[in-house]
Amino acid sequence: MSSEKITHGDDGGNERTIELTINDETHQVRVKPNELLLNVIRDKLDLTGPKYACGTGECRACSILVDGEPELSCLRLAVTADGSEITTVEGLSDGRDLHEIQQSYLSEGGSQCGFCTPGFVIMTKDLLDNNPDPTEEEIRDHLKGNICRCTGYNNIVEAVKVAADRSPENGESE
Amino acid sequence: MPKNSKSFHAIGTDSPRKGGKAKVTGKAVYAPDVSLPGMWHGKVLRSPHPNATVVDIDTSEAEAMGAICITPDDVPDVKYNERTISVPDAIYRDNRVLTDRPRQVGEGIAAVAAETEEKAERALKAIDVTYEEHEPVIDPEFAVSDDAPAIHESIVRDGEVEPIENNIAVERDISVGDVEQGFAESDHVFEHSFETGRTYHAQLENKTTVCRPEPDGGITVWPTTQTVHNVRQLLGEIFDINLSKVNVKRLELGGSFGSSIQTNSVTPITVALAMAADKPVKIVSSREEDMYDHCRYPSKLDVKIGANDDGTLNAVEMDVLADVGSHNIQAFPYLGVVAGFTASLYDFEHLEFRGRAVYTNKAPACAMQGFGNPQATFAVECMIDAIAEELGIDQLELIRKNYVGEGDTFWGQGPTIKSVVKSCGVEELLDQGAEAIGWDERTPPGEKDGRYRRGIGMARGFHTSGTGGPTPGEAIDYSSALVKINEDGSVDVVSALQDHGGGTRSAGARIVAEALDVPIENVELSPTDSRNTAYDVATHATRGVYAGGAAMKKAAESVREQLLENASRLLEVPPDAISLEADTDEGIGRVFVEGVPDKELTVGEVAKRAELNNWGTMAAVESNRQVACPPAYAAQFVEVEVDMETGEIDILRTAIGNDSGTIVNPKLAAGQQHGGFYRGAGYALVEDTQYDENGAIDGNGLLTDYRMLTTMDLPSNDETETFFVETEEPSGPFGAKGLGEACINPTAAAVANAVYNATGVRFTDIPMTPEKIIGDLRAEYTDRVTGKPMVPAEDDD
């Protein structure tokens, strides 16, 4: 487990070290008690896949998986994630090989400007992990909290359908 | 010479977009993802008052905390307009980097930079500003009254100071023929008033800028923008730096929809801070700041149309009052295009347009997808439905009789940019759309009853493809590109053309692949900035593929000549005897002499041997202006269900058709149709920003306060039909026209006409939120038990 050591940063905040396993790599990170998980992932761990678009839980662009569950990283304090296993959109591909969900967003035009895509890919992973063969109704329901301003959602829905079809076991999970 | 579409190898095929892999893996770099060594973070102190004068700013405490602070006294005293696409005469300058005279809530007064965002935040709070408040002007009708306080005393246009009276930013009257005569000669004159909402772009990327001052006195800037070159020009002007030392980087853009056609307000603020701090500085707007930064032009439109019994439309008169908010970004062209798009919808012999754009103490309006067209088309296409009903003529018939089509003159960008239509798929769009929705089975509103009523409606429209034309007009329109063949036969395309997500740049790569006859896999788009590219005006006005792609094609054609020239030296035959062919299976471009088997090389071999022979690189840079602005036609058909008790409107089905000439990438093109329809339906049904009397946006400045349609509010994929009528546009690259904005322009009218067909009530004020329409609906709704209206009608629309 992480060794806990309290220091006083020059901002007077109580910095401490937390341990985050992100996309299978374990990091010790110095964070302040008020630091958001999204900012720690983006600024300290240099994973800029998760996006800030509202900061108030309204768009899901910052979605990540924490211990397998979808979370809004813009609403979560980093210290509360100490010891967690996190997956971001970057963690889905295997080197240069795309995960079938990423592959489908690419082939079906589910990503236009792409700013919402990291959040959609993560929420799609969550859906297919739990429901390998969803109906369109279920897909639309699961993604209703994600905002995409570009696509009108049709090609996103299509991408999820194709990803479900492409999944080796039709529901392969790690 | 245009190729026969059947022989295309790159155009019209589906393959993933260039750069798409970076997007789906989270590796694509947008402005908020840029981080530099030693970078500080900036924050902007924004006015809490809609109309005020800053009496005093005290930054001493913030400075004592180690922050760098700038106030209006610390920025260049330059009055500018943030959008630089028009000629100087059409640019109204009323803005400044920071102001001591805030004219809206959220306007930048001062800014700070510090090592961390948190420190910057605390320093910002330590700044003390004393304001003198003035009466806010929120309602545009009040703004033009004699009682309203002046928002701007004067502005600057083409070097001259011009006074502003009654808060009127611009007045623009345009007339053709004699409208009074037109009405006198008409059997009927129809009149309606329309109102459109203050839509927020809600692009997912909040406006951001990073700036690094360079040792030579220059700056490097990473902004959210649709145009690196215009940002460069404006920053050079404001900060008095040679353009050769202003480098603006083109990044991925997280959606825009027009919101970044101008240099964003955070960009010069970031530059001023970075220069004051002498360090790289980054400012990321919060969502709330972004919501106070821009919106669509909300407009009131009073329309009068004169028609004959046989359906001939003779004359149109339109009065427009547009609310521009705190700054006049482009109201002059806005009024011009509302008139122009109206003139281009139907072949009116007489037109009289009177437009006024007025200042109010609200977020400034700017271009938003369709620019003037969604407003004009909503009004005119609702009128066409009403006129058709009154005259007892089928709406499609009325359209067919009057639309502006092949051989007619089309106003691409107001009265100064026009060209003659050379490709037109309107008839087929109407036929196919009618077939898809079941137009012939449509029943009139009188035959509907019950609580849930279904209706079918349609509207037609178009958007211009760019703002080019045979003569120069009030907008600047050209693009540039460099194309070069590498030593292995692969191709680099170096262009400042921006892509908002529509696939514009990918389409450009296909055009180059087609023009050079190499496989699309061998063409890549180089990272670019304003220093290593020639000018490109902006990706706007649906010009990306039509105009940006045409510049790439022109450069590729020059390179093709060089390729033939070099091959001719190697194969020892004249260039004309050489053929080129893309071998997509092998992934190579073939260079050969037909019928002579031993005279064959690959493009890579020619390039390598040219290098070894020291013949130089096969490369060309070209600038290109399109000398036409062809209309990209659209027709949309929808079926809705209206709940007469709650006012909820559900879109059940839609058929979305476009004539965009040759389709370059079918799947991405369909994505444009879906997206345009979605934003158009939101415009019709829910999207709006309302202000309270203190100039604050209703709600908490959060995204949830701004209603948008979700996955659940739109028809399913099976009920969403998209189709293309492929015409061939002679002036377009391989026959292509524009697409993007054409997909939103008819939507609001199609939805409103469907609601009318369902309910018998014509709503002319969008968005048609349940709160707004419920009164009129209930008045119409006959109670099933009593057979009487539930609520008596209060006023007649």
Ligand code: FES
């Ligand atoms: S940024 Fe987290 S929900 Fe929008």
Ligand code: FES
């Ligand atoms: S692709 Fe642009 S927001 Fe979804």
